[in-house]
Amino acid sequence: MTNEAAPPGANRPVLELHVPEPRFRPGDPVDFAHLAIPLAGAQMRPDEACEPAITYPLCTDLIRVLGDDDQAHGPWNPRLPAEQLRLILRQMALLRTFDARMYRLQRQGKTSFYLKSTGEEATSVAATHALDAADMIFPSYRQQGCLIARGYPMVEMVNQIFSNRADKLKGRQLPILYSAREANFFTISGNLATQLPQATGFAMASAIKGDSRLAAAWVGEGSTAEGDFHSALTFAAVYNAPVVFAVVNNQWAISSFAGFAGAERATFAARAIGYGIAGLRVDGNDALAVFAAQRWAADRARMNRGPTLIEYFTYRAEGHSTSDDPGVYRAADEGAGWPLGDPLARLQAHLAAIGEWSAQAHGAMLEEVDAEVRAAIRAAEANGILGHGLHQPDTTLFEDVYEHMPWHLQEQMAQALHERAVKYPDGGAAGVLGA
Amino acid sequence: MSRSMTMIEAINDALDTMLARDPDVVVLGEDIGYFGGVFRATAGLQAKHGRTRVFDTPISEGGIIGVAVGMCAYGLRPVPEIQFADYIYPGLDQLVSEAARLRYRSAGEFIAPMTVRSPFGGGIFGGQTHSQSPEAMFTHVAGLKTVVPSTPYDAKGLLIAAIEDNDPVLFFEPKRLYNGPFDGYYDRPARTWKGHRDAEVPDGHYTVPLGTARMVREGEALTILAYGTMVHVAAGVVGQKGVDAEIIDLRTLVPLDIKAVEKSVEKTGRCLIVHEATRTSGFGAELAALVTERCFYHLEAPVERVTGFDTPYPHSLEWAYFPGPVRVGEAIDRLLAAD
Numbered sequence: 217m218t219n220e221a222a223p224p225g226a227n228r229p230v231l232e233l234h235v236p237e238p239r240f241r242p243g244d245p246v247d248f249a250h251l252a253i254p255l256a257g258a259q260m261r262p263d264e265a266c267e268p269a270i271t272y273p274l275c276t277d278l279i280r281v282l283g284d285d286d287q288a289h290g291p292w293n294p295r296l297p298a299e300q301l302r303l304i305l306r307q308m309a310l311l312r313t314f315d316a317r318m319y320r321l322q323r324q325g326k327t328s329f330y331l332k333s334t335g336e337e338a339t340s341v342a343a344t345h346a347l348d349a350a351d352m353i354f355p356s357y358r359q360q361g362c363l364i365a366r367g368y369p370m371v372e373m374v375n376q377i378f379s380n381r382a383d384k385l386k387g388r389q390l391p392i393l394y395s396a397r398e399a400n401f402f403t404i405s406g407n408l409a410t411q412l413p414q415a416t417g418f419a420m421a422s423a424i425k426g427d428s429r430l431a432a433a434w435v436g437e438g439s440t441a442e443g444d445f446h447s448a449l450t451f452a453a454v455y456n457a458p459v460v461f462a463v464v465n466n467q468w469a470i471s472s473f474a475g476f477a478g479a480e481r482a483t484f485a486a487r488a489i490g491y492g493i494a495g496l497r498v499d500g501n502d503a504l505a506v507f508a509a510q511r512w513a514a515d516r517a518r519m520n521r522g523p524t525l526i527e528y529f530t531y532r533a534e535g536h537s538t539s540d541d542p543g544v545y546r547a548a549d550e551g552a553g554w555p556l557g558d559p560l561a562r563l564q565a566h567l568a569a570i571g572e573w574s575a576q577a578h579g580a581m582l583e584e585v586d587a588e589v590r591a592a593i594r595a596a597e598a599n600g601i602l603g604h605g606l607h608q609p610d611t612t613l614f615e616d617v618y619e620h621m622p623w624h625l626q627e628q629m630a631q632a633l634h635e636r637a638v639k640y641p642d643g644g645a646a647g648v649l650g651a
Numbered sequence: 652m653s654r655s656m657t658m659i660e661a662i663n664d665a666l667d668t669m670l671a672r673d674p675d676v677v678v679l680g681e682d683i684g685y686f687g688g689v690f691r692a693t694a695g696l697q698a699k700h701g702r703t704r705v706f707d708t709p710i711s712e713g714g715i716i717g718v719a720v721g722m723c724a725y726g727l728r729p730v731p732e733i734q735f736a737d738y739i740y741p742g743l744d745q746l747v748s749e750a751a752r753l754r755y756r757s758a759g760e761f762i763a764p765m766t767v768r769s770p771f772g773g774g775i776f777g778g779q780t781h782s783q784s785p786e787a788m789f790t791h792v793a794g795l796k797t798v799v800p801s802t803p804y805d806a807k808g809l810l811i812a813a814i815e816d817n818d819p820v821l822f823f824e825p826k827r828l829y830n831g832p833f834d835g836y837y838d839r840p841a842r843t844w845k846g847h848r849d850a851e852v853p854d855g856h857y858t859v860p861l862g863t864a865r866m867v868r869e870g871e872a873l874t875i876l877a878y879g880t881m882v883h884v885a886a887g888v889v890g891q892k893g894v895d896a897e898i899i900d901l902r903t904l905v906p907l908d909i910k911a912v913e914k915s916v917e918k919t920g921r922c923l924i925v926h927e928a929t930r931t932s933g934f935g936a937e938l939a940a941l942v943t944e945r946c947f948y949h950l951e952a953p954v955e956r957v958t959g960f961d962t963p964y965p966h967s968l969e970w971a972y973f974p975g976p977v978r979v980g981e982a983i984d985r986l987l988a989a990d
Binding site for chain 2: 352354384385386388389393395396397402403405407410412413414415416417418419420421422423424425431443444446447448450451454616617618619622623624
């Protein structure tokens with residue numbers, strides 16, 4: 217007999233909690249050799265009407281069109297006319313310039329917040345080109361490229377960012393949380409992934425009505441962890457809803473790498489397999505591949521073959537937002553070392569390689585888009601910038617809570633107007649009350 | 652023409668009326684299609700209006716409310732059912748952060764004219780997950796309206812008004828009242844709606860406007876503010892005690908019929924608030940504050956609240972929890988004794 221009996225289970229292995237950790241942290245050398253990057257053009261392209269399972273090999277592959285030789289390869293080559301390629305290039309350049317200028321304006325104190333989409337431009341611009349203008353976009357917060365691709369007036373975007381007196385959202389929303397019904401662009405929440413079941417619901421409604429409009433939703437890889445992602449895909453699968461889900465996997469959710477959304481175990485496209493819907497994993501920095509995949513999914517939905525989950529594999533080249541400094545959590549060289557390159561540079565090189573573009577034309581185009589952005593900012597600044605003057609009448613604080621203002625809000629509005637009179641006995645800033 | 656209906660039949664009739672009248676109305680929820688709902692509120696509607704107008708959903712309250720918001724974005728007028736109000740919490744984000752604020756955040760570009768129906772309240776031995784009254788969670792949210800009927804007539808008229816309303820409405824149906832009025836005497840034989848004055852329900856379309864209270868009984872001695880099941884419990888106690896109470900059925904909590912409340916309390920000078928939900932931060936707290944703020948100099952006694960206790964809803968001790976005739980009656984006695 218031993219003195220102490222071993223407690224029950226003492227011979228079992230000690231349980232260990234796995235807390236994911238990214239490969240590289242600040243100061244680490246960066247090497248993406250572990251990423252399998254297949255050859256452009258090597259991926260099969262099934263018929264849009266195929267059984268979902270036919271797509272499942274593509275959920276762990278990577279659909280690519282633009283090769284290292286800057287030529288378009290394989291069955292996913294959308295064979296777009298050079299004119300449209302130039303338009304996509306121009307809009308991506310416009311978006312990048314817009315992002316850069318708005319970021320600087322935030323730093324200059326002209327607004328409270330901004331958020332760039334640098335490096336991810338193809339996932340919004342090229343994808344929107346693959347949709348019909350009547351299809352409803354359910355964006356997350358980094359899809360300003362969808363608005364640009366739909367030709368939405370840039371000055372309206374800047375008005376919103378400045379929360380100025382021309383802001384159609386009456387200064388109510390954080391900068392970049394646009395709403396643009398005329399562009400079929402749904403109001404951006406700011407709460408994450410809520411737009412996904414809403415997109416499914418819109419698609420269900422369109423099908424209930426026998427319409428031909430689709431819903432197309434975007435979400436970051438990080439917020440696929442939300443329950444709304446699961447309910448959206450469940451409902452979409454159950455009702456075979458005409459909706460396209462795009463997961464923009466830019467590797468980082470603020471400081472949390474994709475491993476915290478499950479990327480160590482499976483690709484995001486592979487989530488489609490469990491729901492029994494079509495899934496595609498796509499080189500998100502390849503504008504041609506993005507267009508082709510989004511169009512494949514849209515065509516499929518439009519012929520009543522149901523939803524598709526697309527993962528756009530890309531890289532967030534900059535910080536999450538103006539409130540973020542990625543230098544404190546990720547290796548500085550990650551962006552430069554990203555093996556899928558830059559979407560703008562790749563499309564530019566392709567157009568040059570097929571003899572449809574030149575360095576001179578590119579330079580001229582960059583000057584044009586810069587002038588366009590500056591003009592939009594100038595026009596918006598004429599309507600005011602955040603914090604300079606009071607741009608919305610106080611009454612707008614209480615409007616649109618309900619269709620008709622109930623008594624308790626009328627009383628509270630009277631209080632707000634009274635406070636204004638106390639604070640500004642001389643009437644305050646010109647054009648405030650009832651402006 | 653009218654006929655006597657239970658509250659369930661009146662709700663079914665309201666849905667039937669609106670499905671026939673407005674092609675944008677769709678009804679969705681767990682078990683509500685072919686089967687007709689666990690309380691039969693949607694019985695026969697799928698057979699009559701088709702599977703794309705009335706259909707079952709996955710067991711996902713967040714998904715149900717979320718897709719309803721998207722349907723609103725398309726232009727539909729969805730009427731989702733949450734099988735029990737106790738199950739509504741997974742849908743809370745879509746209600747509170749999305750449906751409630753869609754109009755505001757988009758400055759009217761997108762609205763959420765949905766009506767979320769949900770059976771609520773106890774008295775059926777439902778235990779803690781089939782008995783709750785979570786109305787105060789929704790009255791606290793800017794942009795939502797909250798409605799509670801207490802009779803078949805009101806249930807139909809209020810539900811039609813809610814469906815036609817262009818804001819999101821929480822429509823809480825007191826399940827203890829589905830098949831008959833209930834005065835709180837759980838140990839007596841259950842009554843049915845048959846022959847009840849307020850169970851005469853007109854055919855076709857009519858509305859009871861949101862934001863209007865109903866005078867259940869006029870009186871001079873004190874004001875009782877109640878809604879749902881507690882309207883009947885209060886009326887029972889008042890009748891039994893022979894007290895000259897004025898009973899107001901609020902019917903809509905937001906927007907509240909404040910004028911009806913003020914007028915009555917200014918007349919009687921005494922106010923009792925009765926609800927089945929838990930006490931702390933319940934809607935009764937809001938009512939008590941409003942009455943105190945607006946009618947203080949007319950009050951002759953402190954405002955009283957009779958509520959459920961601040962515990963989860965129990966199973967075997969359901970009637971110990973329930974704010975029944977003893978709790979209501981003693982509060983009336985205290986109010987009348989105060990001077």
